[in-house]
Amino acid sequence: MKSHIIQLSYQALILILLLSGPPILISLFLGLIVAVFQAATQIQEQNLSFVVKLIAVIVTLLLMGPWLGSAIMRYATNIFLYFYQWK
Numbered sequence: 467m468k469s470h471i472i473q474l475s476y477q478a479l480i481l482i483l484l485l486s487g488p489p490i491l492i493s494l495f496l497g498l499i500v501a502v503f504q505a506a507t508q509i510q511e512q513n514l515s516f517v518v519k520l521i522a523v524i525v526t527l528l529l530m531g532p533w534l535g536s537a538i539m540r541y542a543t544n545i546f547l548y549f550y551q552w553k
Contacts, residue, residue, distance in 0.1 A: 467552070474545060481541050485534050492526045493519045 500515045529536070 471547060477541060477544070480524065481537060485537060488530055489523045491524045492522050496522045 497515055497519055500518050504510065514524065
């Protein structure tokens with residue numbers, strides 16, 4: 467029982483990394499591109515970087531939504547099956 471709980475916790479941490487990775491990486495990459503653009507053109511508008519990253523993260527979440535949702539459902543089903551078998 468204890469090893470199975472540790473395994474489920476490990477799977478949860480891996481799932482968190484997999485689900486949060488794409489939006490964070492897209493935001494990081496676009497933030498770097500906007501920062502280089504702002505440095506090259508000497509535009510010091512703070513909202514430009516924020517708006518670009520916000521739109522990119524929203525689009526990423528919309529495009530990856532089905533995959534993200536199915537990954538969460540698989541994990542939740544796995545947990546519920548474990549609790550059902552444990553009774």
